[in-house]
Amino acid sequence: MTAAAPTKTPHETQYEAVIGLETHCQLSTNTKIFSNSSTEFGATPNTNIDPICMGLPGVLPVLNQKVLEYAVKLGLALNCQIAPYSKFDRKQYFYPDLPKNYQISQFDLPIAEHGWLEIELIDDDGNPQRKRIGVTRAHMEEDAGKLVHAGSDRLAGSTHSLVDYNRAGVPLLEIVSEPDIRSGREAAEYGQEIRRIVRYLGVCDGNMQEGSMRCDVNISIRPVGQEKFGTKVEIKNMNSFSAIARAIDYEIERQTQAIETGSETIVQETRLWDENLQCTKSMRSKEGSSDYRYFPEPDLTPLEVPAEQVQGWKAELPELPREKRHRYQEELGLSAYDTRVLTEDVDVTAYFDAALTAGADVKQAANWVMGDLTAYAKEQKLSFADLALTPETLAELIGLIADGTISGKIAKEVLPELLEKGGSAKELVESKGLIQISDEGELEAIIDKLLADNPDKVEQYRAGKTKLQGFFVGQVMKATSGRADPKLTNKLLVPKLKG
Amino acid sequence: MASIRELHQQLVSKARSARELTQETLQRIDATEPKLRSFLHLTADSAIARAEAVDAKIASGEDIGILEGIPIAIKDNMCTRGVPTTCASKILENYIPPYDATVVEKLSAAGAVSVGKTNLDEFAMGSSTENSAYQVTGNPWDTDRVPGGSSGGSAAAVAAGQCVVATGSDTGGSIRQPASFCGVVGLKPTYGLVSRYGLVAYASSLDQIGPFARTVEDAAIFLEALAGYDSKDSTSLKGDVPNYAAALESETIANLHGDKLKIGVIQETFGEGLDAEVDGAVKAALKVYEELGAEVEMVSCPTFRYGLPTYYVIAPSEASANLARYDGVRYGARAEAAENLIGMYAETRARGFGAEVKRRIAIGTYALSSGYYDAYYLKAQKVRTLICQDFKNAFAQYDVLVSPTSPTTAFKAGEKTDDPLSMYLSDLMTIPVNLAGLPSLSLPCGFDRQGLPIGLQIIGNVLQETKLLQVAQRYEQASEWHTKAPSL
Numbered sequence: 001m002t003a004a005a006p007t008k009t010p011h012e013t014q015y016e017a018v019i020g021l022e023t024h025c026q027l028s029t030n031t032k033i034f035s036n037s038s039t040e041f042g043a044t045p046n047t048n049i050d051p052i053c054m055g056l057p058g059v060l061p062v063l064n065q066k067v068l069e070y071a072v073k074l075g076l077a078l079n080c081q082i083a084p085y086s087k088f089d090r091k092q093y094f095y096p097d098l099p100k101n102y103q104i105s106q107f108d109l110p111i112a113e114h115g116w117l118e119i120e121l122i123d124d125d126g127n128p129q130r131k132r133i134g135v136t137r138a139h140m141e142e143d144a145g146k147l148v149h150a151g152s153d154r155l156a157g158s159t160h161s162l163v164d165y166n167r168a169g170v171p172l173l174e175i176v177s178e179p180d181i182r183s184g185r186e187a188a189e190y191g192q193e194i195r196r197i198v199r200y201l202g203v204c205d206g207n208m209q210e211g212s213m214r215c216d217v218n219i220s221i222r223p224v225g226q227e228k229f230g231t232k233v234e235i236k237n238m239n240s241f242s243a244i245a246r247a248i249d250y251e252i253e254r255q256t257q258a259i260e261t262g263s264e265t266i267v268q269e270t271r272l273w274d275e276n277l278q279c280t281k282s283m284r285s286k287e288g289s290s291d292y293r294y295f296p297e298p299d300l301t302p303l304e305v306p307a308e309q310v311q312g313w314k315a316e317l318p319e320l321p322r323e324k325r326h327r328y329q330e331e332l333g334l335s336a337y338d339t340r341v342l343t344e345d346v347d348v349t350a351y352f353d354a355a356l357t358a359g360a361d362v363k364q365a366a367n368w369v370m371g372d373l374t375a376y377a378k379e380q381k382l383s384f385a386d387l388a389l390t391p392e393t394l395a396e397l398i399g400l401i402a403d404g405t406i407s408g409k410i411a412k413e414v415l416p417e418l419l420e421k422g423g424s425a426k427e428l429v430e431s432k433g434l435i436q437i438s439d440e441g442e443l444e445a446i447i448d449k450l451l452a453d454n455p456d457k458v459e460q461y462r463a464g465k466t467k468l469q470g471f472f473v474g475q476v477m478k479a480t481s482g483r484a485d486p487k488l489t490n491k492l493l494v495p496k497l498k499g
Numbered sequence: 500m501a502s503i504r505e506l507h508q509q510l511v512s513k514a515r516s517a518r519e520l521t522q523e524t525l526q527r528i529d530a531t532e533p534k535l536r537s538f539l540h541l542t543a544d545s546a547i548a549r550a551e552a553v554d555a556k557i558a559s560g561e562d563i564g565i566l567e568g569i570p571i572a573i574k575d576n577m578c579t580r581g582v583p584t585t586c587a588s589k590i591l592e593n594y595i596p597p598y599d600a601t602v603v604e605k606l607s608a609a610g611a612v613s614v615g616k617t618n619l620d621e622f623a624m625g626s627s628t629e630n631s632a633y634q635v636t637g638n639p640w641d642t643d644r645v646p647g648g649s650s651g652g653s654a655a656a657v658a659a660g661q662c663v664v665a666t667g668s669d670t671g672g673s674i675r676q677p678a679s680f681c682g683v684v685g686l687k688p689t690y691g692l693v694s695r696y697g698l699v700a701y702a703s704s705l706d707q708i709g710p711f712a713r714t715v716e717d718a719a720i721f722l723e724a725l726a727g728y729d730s731k732d733s734t735s736l737k738g739d740v741p742n743y744a745a746a747l748e749s750e751t752i753a754n755l756h757g758d759k760l761k762i763g764v765i766q767e768t769f770g771e772g773l774d775a776e777v778d779g780a781v782k783a784a785l786k787v788y789e790e791l792g793a794e795v796e797m798v799s800c801p802t803f804r805y806g807l808p809t810y811y812v813i814a815p816s817e818a819s820a821n822l823a824r825y826d827g828v829r830y831g832a833r834a835e836a837a838e839n840l841i842g843m844y845a846e847t848r849a850r851g852f853g854a855e856v857k858r859r860i861a862i863g864t865y866a867l868s869s870g871y872y873d874a875y876y877l878k879a880q881k882v883r884t885l886i887c888q889d890f891k892n893a894f895a896q897y898d899v900l901v902s903p904t905s906p907t908t909a910f911k912a913g914e915k916t917d918d919p920l921s922m923y924l925s926d927l928m929t930i931p932v933n934l935a936g937l938p939s940l941s942l943p944c945g946f947d948r949q950g951l952p953i954g955l956q957i958i959g960n961v962l963q964e965t966k967l968l969q970v971a972q973r974y975e976q977a978s979e980w981h982t983k984a985p986s987l
Contacts, residue, residue: 062730
């Protein structure tokens with residue numbers, strides 16, 4: 001890979017980037033937005049289709065009520081105002097992947113507006129840096145089909161094109177941010193926060209590789225202190241959050257150099273991120289932007305979502321990532337880093353919370369979840385929701401260590417079996433005879449015998465070779481198959497050694 | 500020509516079999532079709548098969564529904580599974596839908612026997628059925644004249660006894676104006692009463708399916724079969740369908756003002772451009788109503804005259820989007836020789852659409868363009884609201900409103916084809932009703948000196964189809980126009 005990015009040079013003027021994101025989230029309903037075909041990804045081309053999504057003569061759209069529910073819930077999670085009166089519009093343009101040659105979308109009255117989300121970056125000292133990014137609007141629309149160019153992997157050079165309409169009519173929510181983002185890192189974090197939110201809500205799987213979440217970036221730069229925006233460039237084709245960050249950083253540098261050196265003029269255009277060459281490339285000029293001839297969709301009645309319905313859906317919202325982060329840090333005392341790890345995955349955070357509810361110690365639970373459990377889940381390619389070891393059992397295991405029933409070492413020993421088979425931690429250690437020996441009399445008898453059997457070592461110890469304490473502890477552990485309470489063992493052993 | 504009820508009695512009493520009835524109908528079509536050209540496709544085989552199924556049911560002693568075994572026709576802009584649905588357009592030549600329109604499904608379920616698909620103006624755009632890409636339909640009363648449009652095929656077929664009843668669709672008068680021209684009853688229901696699912700869209704906010712029949716009662720029976728909420732149409736109205744035919748048996752009409760029926764005559768529909776004989780026939784009909792005890796008054800609907808320009812912004816705007824799907828990509832005709840995608844689109848549509856369709860797509864595309872939207876589409880929507888308000892005011896005072904259905908009787912084929920504006924004017928009186936979404940029917944109220952039928956338009960308030968039919972039937976019972984049949 002060649003890094004074609006312009007190398008950074010110090011600039012005299014300080015510039016800042018003004019960045020806004022348009023994020024398309026595919027809502028994870030079973031059926032399409034206006035018809036009953038399946039939305040399943042990866043099916044044989046043109047099998048998940050029906051007269052409606054194919055735009056056959058005479059068909060009419062009927063809104064999938066699940067789409068409305070998901071859109072409102074996502075709008076609420078983005079702190080938006082839900083429009084009491086909203087409508088659909090037709091966005092008109094001809095393209096073979098668009099069956100009706102218009103897309104049913106929302107133009108001037110979107111379902112949700114005026115929201116925000118909070119991003120949290122961790123600075124070099126490990127402290128959380130929080131920032132609110134405005135959400136201009138979120139609107140529902142239908143996806144188009146997919147063109148496959150044959151004879152070449154690009155449109156240019158292809159001999160013919162095939163169309164797969166499986167995706168036509170899949171429900172999307174387009175989320176438009178305010179131009180509040182200032183860096184690639186912030187943009188990537190904004191995208192990740194949306195992904196967390198949609199996954200917490202269960203309204204979108206957030207999979208960027210399969211295209212169920214797509215981010216387009218609008219970016220311009222201006223001298224720090226200037227009010228007016230510079231010329232805006234749109235960047236598409238990033239299929240990971242790190243690609244978003246890299247594309248933006250590249251573009252900031254390209255635009256800064258263009259202005260500083262006058263090497264090129266920044267024009268309003270769409271650029272594509274080239275993952276191989278790590279640079280953006282001009283795709284098409286946006287000057288004289290397309291006229292989509294929007295008008296209200298006459299086949300759908302305006303949407304009036306009753307306030308009680310909105311309240312009902314609001315009541316169903318889970319604790320959201322931002323709320324969780326604040327609680328973990330401010331109430332549970334977890335570090336920003338641990339919080340980030342624990343809140344990234346909705347199943348992990350649910351698991352962690354359930355363990356706490358079952359009485360587990362916060363720090364212990366965090367360590368087990370982030371450590372052994374995550375390692376196991378990763379290795380087995382399991383979701384935390386599918387672990388045989390329940391959060392209650394984890395809490396039980398942690399409790400057994402805390403009350404001295406077993407040692408941490410024993411806990412680690414029984415963990416693989418618990419992870420694999422589940423069941424009660426206590427029953428397992430009992431059945432295996434692994435319960436710690438904390439009986440003073442029993443331990444004393446063992447120690448006394450040991451000292452009697454090794455008079456030479458005792459003598460050496462008393463002559464100053466105190467390192468031999470380790471030998472005796474080891475022998476106690478050996479005699480008890482590791483079940484001796486290590487603290488108590490030391491407490492009883494030392495006075496006897498010293499005589 | 501027998502009514503639905505008479506035919507039903509004949510079937511039930513085994514005086515006639517459904518097969519005989521269907522065969523006689525098909526023979527009548529064979530005999531008259533060379534002159535009329537009402538049908539684009541005949542479905543003789545399936546009609547016979549359906550009729551035989553009805554006969555088998557009767558033979559086994561089962562009860563049959565009122566429409567079972569009754570020969571009907573379907574306008575060719577309603578989708579029929581396995582049967583061509585062309586909208587009289589080259590772009591849908593040989594297009595066979597994989598599904599039935601809701602009304603087609605309902606009529607099948609009701610046991611009606613469809614004999615074929617009727618001719619229309621291409622995509623229901625026109626007032627004479629001359630915009631059909633395939634054939635010109637003759638008016639049964641004078642085959643050199645047009646049957647009106649866009650549902651000219653259905654109107655002619657019903658008038659000529661090629662079927663008992665037929666479906667039509669009405670966006671600006673496409674049921675009522677041809678009903679008037681062909682001397683039959685045609686009803687455009689309240690917007691949303693009949694499902695539009697499977698009706699190939701022209702202007703979605705105005706399109707409505709309704710019946711053609713030779714009598715008010717037949718129209719009532721047929722409407723009942725067509726109407727009803729459909730979850731596949733978001734603009735469909737919820738609520739039970741009234742028993743329209745039973746309501747016609749009732750002695751009383753639920754009037755606004757006690758026992759007197761109050762009829763408002765729309766002042767703006769009388770005057771310049773109105774044929775004197777039409778004027779005379781309509782006024783004579785009003786006299787009949789007065790004699791029947793109704794109170795008849797002139798009422799002004801000042802925005803009525805804005806109907807036509809408003810319609811010719813809204814309908815083409817919606818049409819320009821609705822017809823965008825005919826691009827040669829997935830179905831229908833495709834121009835194969837094009838060099839690239841844009842060329843394929845352009846060539847397919849240039850060859851596939853007729854002049855009137857292209858004209859309306861161009862008008863609509865223009866009206867919705869950035870910079871023109873507010874001046875045209877948005878303004879038209881505002882005027883539409885005013886027109887609704889005018890009707891609302893009128894219905895606060897009157898039970899029904901009446902007017903001539905069309906300013907003239909049927910004109911000669913070719914007379915107006917080069918003059919779209921003059922053609923548009925024949926829908927002057929019907930268009931505002933669609934803009935307001937109201938129910939309205941046309942029924943025969945006389946003939947001019949050339950023997951051409953004249954239609955009376957009666958407009959009702961929202962969902963008052965029952966009253967509309969009752970009011971129409973009072974006149975029908977006091978007149979004999981409906982008993983006359985074209986000689987052919």
